Structure formats: structure tokens, C-alpha cells
Amino acid sequence: DIQLVQSGPPQLISMEPAQTFLYLGMLATTLPPLIVTIDRPAPTGGTAIALTSADTNLLDAPSTVVIPQGQTSQQLSLSGIAVSSGPVTLEASWEGTTLSAGVEVIDPSRVPVLAGIEPATSSVAVGSSLTYTVSFDIPATPGNQEVSLTVTPGTFATGPGQLTIPIGELSADFVVDGIDAGSEVITATFGGASVGADLTVTAQPDIGLVL
Numbered sequence: 001d002i003q004l005v006q007s008g009p010p011q012l013i014s015m016e017p018a019q020t021f022l023y024l025g026m027l028a029t030t031l032p033p034l035i036v037t038i039d040r041p042a043p044t045g046g047t048a049i050a051l052t053s054a055d056t057n058l059l060d061a062p063s064t065v066v067i068p069q070g071q072t073s074q075q076l077s078l079s080g081i082a083v084s085s086g087p088v089t090l091e092a093s094w095e096g097t098t099l100s101a102g103v104e105v106i107d108p109s110r111v112p113v114l115a116g117i118e119p120a121t122s123s124v125a126v127g128s129s130l131t132y133t134v135s136f137d138i139p140a141t142p143g144n145q146e147v148s149l150t151v152t153p154g155t156f157a158t159g160p161g162q163l164t165i166p167i168g169e170l171s172a173d174f175v176v177d178g179i180d181a182g183s184e185v186i187t188a189t190f191g192g193a194s195v196g197a198d199l200t201v202t203a204q205p206d207i208g209l210v211l
Helices: none
Strands: 012-016 019-023 025-029 035-038 047-053 064-067 073-075 077-080 088-094 097-106 114-118 121-125 129-136 146-152 162-164 171-178 182-190 193-202
Touching: 012 088, 012 097, 019 025, 019 077, 035 047, 035 064, 064 073, 077 097, 114 182, 114 193, 121 129, 121 171, 129 182, 129 193, 146 171, 162 171, 171 193
Parallel strands: 019 097, 121 193
Antiparallel strands: 012 035, 025 077, 035 073, 047 064, 047 088, 088 097, 114 129, 129 171, 146 162, 146 182, 182 193
16 A cells, blocks of 8 residues: 655644633633644654734643644643623634634633524424424533423424523433424523524425336
8 A cells, every 4th residue: 555644743723612612710620622633643852833812811722732742633721811791702823824713701601602503494394303402501500500491382293391501511411202293382591581592393205116
């Protein structure tokens, strides 16, 4: 077999996810974790990626993050200096490539609120299932995870009565099953606020016998 060997230094290919959250305080990982990735294992001594915060009064970052020798990625640790009103841009630079992500610094006492439910409008056949996603505006925290679910009128579809969004996560999924042809409203409720989705359950098509 012929193996292709890439020459030159590794290339910076991603810094993901595009937006993360960081609790106020010194040197911590973001939620979800913010990770820089190169296209091949780092050489001897590792690969040092330069980091720059657009506003060091809100978000501080080390001058570099080193991807260890033999690895292709590294998780970032950052410091939240002050609560931000939105995402602060963080840039990662290496060998002429600059990538960016948004990091919002939040107070640990902030309580999440419902951001939405998807899909907002959908259909499913009788006997089939459909997956919904419920989202918070910030990651779930202890004691702020349980979302109440209702299917109304509940005649044409069924689903769980509750959904738990894991601590540190922005969303979770649940499944609704179609049981008869008709229309339903799927509602998620948390902290006194609700979001809803419209569901149409369609009848299974008749399948004729072909001789």
C-alpha cells in the first residue's frame, strides 16, 4: 500500500462549536467544550495555537493553547472576567489561518429559559414516531432541568410527560408516537413559560393486494 505523507506544519481546521457559554470565574472549560483542531497529529513539542479575546474585560484567554505531540485537538480553558450581554469573539490563529467562536460569559446563578421546540410544524403517519428537540437559552443547571410536556388533546398522538435536559447541555430530545389521524399541539413548559409545536398525524395509506 502507498501512504501519502503530508509535508509542512499542521493546518488549523476548526474551532467548535461556534457559540459556547462560560461561567463567571477563573480558568474553566466552556459549555459545551470549545475545541481547536488541526488536520494531522501535532509534531514533537506540540503545536501552539495563538488565542485572542475581543474584550479582555469580559473574557480572558491564555496567549496560546498547545495541542500535545501526537494529538489533533485540544479543549480550551478560559476565564470569565465579567458577565457579557452576548457572545464575546475569541480568535484562534496558526500559520496564517484565523478562526473564531463566540463565548458568552454568564452568572452561575442565572436560570435558563425555554428557547424553543423543533420542529415547530410537522406530520407523522399513524404507527410512526417523530423526534422533537427542546432547547434552553443557556446550559441547564442543577435544579433547572425538568421540562413538562403535554400532547393536546392526546387523542391522536402520545408522548412523555416530562423531559430532563442534562446539566451543562442546551437541549434534549423526546419522541412522540402517532396513534390515529388528527391534529395535536405539543407543548413544553418550564419556569412558567411555554413553547408549542403543531403536529398532524396522517392515516397510513391503503396498500392494495397485487396479484
